[in-house]
Amino acid sequence: MELRKEPSAGPAPSDEPVRPAHGERQPARGEGCLVVAIRIPVRIVTLVLVVPVRMVWDVLVVGARFLNDTVLRPVGRALLWLGRAVFVWPFVGLWRYVVVPVGKGLAWLGKVCVVVPAVWVYRWVLTPLGHGFGWAYRRVLTPAGHAVLWVLRGVGAQIAAAAGAVCAVLGVLARYLVAVPALWLYRWVLTPLGHALAWCGRGLAWCARMVVTGVGAALYWTGRVLFVLPALGLWRWVLVPVGRVLAVVGAELWAALAHAWRVAGHISLAVGRALGRLLRRIFVEPVRWVYRGVLTPVGHAVRDTVLRPAAEAARGAGRAVRQALGSARASARQARADVRRMLLGERVPARAVDRREPSGAEGRTLGGSTTALTKD
Template identity: 60%
Template sequence: MDLDKPPAPQPPEGCLVVALRLPVRIVVLVLVVPVRLAWDALAAAGRFLHATVLRPLGRALGWAGRALFVRPFVALWRWVLVPVGTALRWLGHVLVVAPLTWAYVHLLTPVGHALRRVARSVVTYLLAPVGRGLAWLARGVGALLAAAGLGLFTGAAWLVRYLLVVPARWLYTHVLSPVGRALLWVAEVLATGAGAVLYWTARILFVLPALALWRWVLAPLGRVLAVLAREVADALGHAWRVAGHLSRAVGRALGTLFRWIFVEPARWMYRAVLTPVGHVVRDLVLRPAAAAAREVGRVARLTLAAARETLRETRRDLRRALFGEPRRQAAVDRREPPARDPRTLDGSTTVLTKD
């Protein structure tokens, strides 16, 4: 399997790489550790701020936004704009669409059909015969003009051929072509010589010095810079990981110190002092005070009920003394009438079953 294969052998490193690695890693570690500590501190502060401030603030702002903007706009849309739009649509249909539809169906359509019949009759019985006559006349005139033009064109073509084309072809074949070939040969010779001179001049003045500069200066310098950049990048990664371990250890130490200085004493104070004191205050003060408050409330409710009943009796006696006894209404029997006996086969009154 591929997992059982040994890793590929790495190429041997030179003395320059070994000599640069340790100083570069030490310098980078010294520079990176404070940055990593600050980064971890800012990340922890950001997480704490997000959990304790930003998230509740965002929820509060979201609730306030929904209460102040979303719900009023939804209510406005649902209870105002939609009914108004429905009413306007109904009014538009009744006042505009329905009259226009009726006018189109009962007025414009019959008028358009009548106009179409009139236009078809005019075209069929008036314009079509006139157009056919004009077309026949135009074909005759066109035939005459075509015959005259063909004769003129034939004569002009013969004159142009023998006065211009034949002399121009002879001049091109026997004069211009040999002269052009000679000039082209001379230009090729000159271009070849000038190109060779320019090529060797540019090669000697630019290409060979640039090649030497690249081979003996830039390439070795680039290899050295590449090794240095690779070592710096490896050192940065190594230093960042080491700084992360140091930052984690420092954070754990600070967390443990904070827990032993503040959290554990506060927890012990809550468990050993505040909880028993709270229980004592609850059992000796709050519960008796709540029971006394409930008893006082019950007595106050009973007293108010008795006072209301006394006031009601006094008002009834005063009304009886001033106006006398009220007249009693006759009792009305509001009960339902008794149901008759249910019908049976023996007590039926139909014709077929009557005794």
């Protein structure tokens, strides 16, 4: 017996189907020549037709995004703020500062005018009345009701005995005058008559069923021959093949449209990038070069040669003007002081008065000169 395993000649074939890449259509098994003959022309025609549509679509998408970012979103925010200012905030203020205080006032008024009087009436009027009614019910109405019930029970027993006797007599009369004749009539007259009518009805129903069955069979075969068989042949030999061809054409057309839409997207992206680069080379780069190579040095030169000296001169002139104004104000103050001195004379300086309290060593007396009031 051989225990060693034979080495395999190659890797075992995998039974798992190969999955297509993302965006690719999985090839169908056993595609015929009709599918292959339809696929290439349809894809070419759809690509030619879809590329302009896709480019227009991309332009519209970019324009819509730009319009949304620059116009619609700010306008929407402004309208939202305006709507809040016009509708929301007034109602909030009305609710907060009018409705809520008025509601609290009405609640307090209702409590004072309705709840408190109702509680007082319930506590001091209805509760004593209810207690009095309960006492009357227990002490007066209940014994009276028991007495009336005992009387009614006695009268009811007498009436029930009399009614029982009358009912027994009426039952005997009804049995022999109504029930026995009715039973005899049902057994010997109505039952044979009903059996005869039932037998006649079953015969008529059988005849009608046979007639309807024959007419139905004739109509069935007539409709089958005139309508069903031609419709079945039309469906099987005409509509099914045409539908299969249309299904293949539709599937290929849908796949061609999807493929053309993806390819048109790549073409539109490439065209957009090329236009962007062209606009950058034509407009952005020259403007940037002019800004960096011409305007920036000229601006720096103007700043260093004109603006900074002009600013220094303006600051120096401002300082000189401020010093001149300060000197003029000082001269004016001195002139006013000289004029006041010539007209009014020198101001006599006030003599300093010692208003401090006397020390503790000096005694205070009413007639002495050591107090603060009599001190020279």
